[in-house]
Amino acid sequence: MIAVIKFPGTTCESDVYKALLEAGVQAKVVKHQEFDPDKYSGVILPGGFSFGDYLRAGSIASNTEAVKLVKEIADNGKPVIGICNGFQILVESGLLKGALLPNLKLRFISKWTYLKVVRFDTVLTRGLGKNIIRMPIAHAEGRYYIDDVDYAKSHMVIQYVDEMGKPTEKANPNGSLLNIASVANEEGNVIGLMPHPERASFKLISPDGSTDGLLLLRGLAKWA
């Protein structure tokens, strides 16, 4: 059973839950105070504005008891996925290295993007059928930055690319280092990603009928 953790201000918990069901992954939405790590085999921190993001995106949530327990789950090698605000929480809490800075345009950006998967040894990307996928982004602070470029190169999972699969500057929606859209830890069980796989999991609401988000989320099935 995968726990989808809801903080006050989380907005995407139901979407992630619906998409996990669609992907055949058993899941439950859990309020952060009620999270019991012993009951779950993995965690998703969904998108939104945890605690209003009033201090810095993800900052207050990263200091909650729930995130301390999430660290235990991660240390045990179980999957911990942070989507959008969840990714921000993962970097704020130190579960992933680096930082998510305000977008270069200094505003919220919502759009569908082409993405290229570059690491296939993570819980989400292992055995993925293809490497160019489409998913939407929606964030104001998604510019991944780390001063260790070698680390970034070896840990990045997904990059923003153009239609041809090239990580061009124009294809970079927020100014991320190396067009990074997603990174994982060494072991590949803790992954943060700015794009929303749950929004690319239903044929009806996808502009071109693709459901690439499901390909990623299905990776959790064997854990659930």
Added chain:
Amino acid sequence: MGVNLLPIEMDEVRRRLGREPNEAEWKVLDAVWSEHCSYKSSKVFLKSFPTEGENVVMGIEDWQDAGAIDIGDGWAIVLKVESHNHPSAVDPFNGAATGVGGIIRDIISKGAKPIALLDMIRVGDIRSDRTRWLLKNIIAGIAFYGNSIGVPVVGGELAFDESFNDNPLVDVACVGVVRKDKIIPSVVKEPGLKLVLVGLTGVDGLGGASFASRKLSGEDEIGAVQIADPFAGKIVLDATLEVSDKVEAIKDLGGGGLAVAVTEIANGLGAIVNIEKIPLRVKGMDPIDIVVSETQERMLYAVKPNKVDEVCEIFKQYEYPCTVIGEIVKDPYIKFRYNNKDIVTLPSDILLNPPRFIWPIRRKEKDSVKKETKSSISLKDALYTVLSHPDLVSKEWVYSQYDYEVNTSTVVKPGEADSAVLLLPNGKLLAVKGDANPDLCEEDSYECGKGIFAEAYRNLASVGAKGIVAVDHLQFGDPKKPEVYNDFVDAVRGIGEAARFFNIPIVGGKVSFYNENNRGIPIKPTPLIVMAGIVQGKFLRNRVEEDTYIVLLGYTRGELGGSLFSKIFNVISDVPKVRLQEDLLASQVVLELINDEKIIFAKDVNKGGLAYSLFSIVHNGFGVSINDKNVIADTDDLKRILFSESSGRFILLSNDPDWIIRKANSKGIVASVIGNVDKNSGVLEINGEKFDLNKLVDYYRYFLEEEMING
């Protein structure tokens, strides 16, 4: 803070009360009897709207916070439109943000889950620094609130006109869904219920309803603007939906604060409120300021005494203040008490029944400065000038700031079609759209009232939906000015007539008067319609393909009055008469074509006329070639054919045009093939003459983004 009541209203108060009210009572009366809250200049005419229908679950007659309509399978949708015009002129970020918060609380006060927002924005000349500052902050405010609260902004409008230089119009509509048998009323039926208030009360928004009921003074009015706190709004949203089955009535605290909320929830019964129990954000507030404060993110619940703890327990989980502040009583007086001393004692009847006014009307003098169509305007100039108007450029800069896909239910997204389409919990698809046309209303607000209703209906049809319900928002200057009031009455008549014709009930609305600048110049009359409809079987996701035929459905009439072309080139011409039957029949044909999968693209012909509809194909990366002789029109003048905004028309793309023409003819509608789509990217060919619009296409895509970077 002064009192804005008219001398005759003050005399009526004294007469009906039999005494002179004290200062606190005047302040309560000022809020409750404000134009904003009481509809005193508009209600008589609003009564003419059709509000009944077999599917109406809750309408205007019930005068609840929002109307509701049955959509089958035990579900209802709740729809409401509001504006925050005055606050947005003073503090655009907070003004626009609190507008979103307010409309969301209207929806949750029915126990409904908000599923979509629409924002219709009208600002002044984009070349002005102040306009860009206003626009940037208005959009940022909407995005800040809408994104944080997790309700997608799925559509809207952005238009520019100098008449909105000082008075931006910031309209926001919200759609919610609720089980039909779980709709919560906003009024109580029995005494003995406890009044439970959640949230803290502060000093922001003092006298806001009164502020919205007079023209902008140009002085510092920022204290009347409320401050937005979307995180608190999100808690109120989540917690209200959790407690909704434990309460008897829910009332959003909007204009007029507690004074209005308590009066309206009591609905003729009495209420006693103990002011000292109201939790405050700041110390030392004057008791009566607490009563009229319009601080956001507060809700009032009427709760059975034995359920109070259960309700407040849920708010406690979110560490959100939840307090019993009083109760509903049988004695029909609204009493505000401070430390056991009654500071306000007013009969419910007086508060709920302000005087109604019917002001004098007078038709305005027609502007005689405008001239006949200038033959000197070249077709190329006309095309470039009209198509580069900021009303017609891509609005991606706006909607990309909105989290329009949260809730994973946005099927047809902003920028994709003339309406947004949403997936409902019962599996049906809902289309929504808001429409206004101030340029046309300035010419003739009666035809305009019909026209915007018909346009909304066509917009829904273009994605495959049949309109089922509407709400209206009527935005004008000072109603005491006879020309302004005339426009108001005419707009109401036009809207009501169209609503009856289409058999679409109007289940709610709002009136916003006093949209004037500090020199007393009113905005162009801007009634606005928000319509929702259900997809009838299949829906259309627009796509453009080479070698498809362009079919024009409906008659083109060379009436240029109120069009963008006429506005830009100062042309005098007839105002388009809205032939509602043509709109209805053409829309029915489009619905059938979508269900028979005979078309791949549908666009209602409206602002910018046929020229803009064709450009919508071009900016998708294709070329278009047409012959104007094939347009079925009442004129040979090419400019009239291209730029007329007469109603009842659609542009369609199809591989089977003969089938469409036969279908249209069988329904009493004309249709013709006027050209085809080709691969000459960016080229519009008219009668063999080629216009390279590639620069315009770039301009269309990047104008707003670039203009606003320099904002």
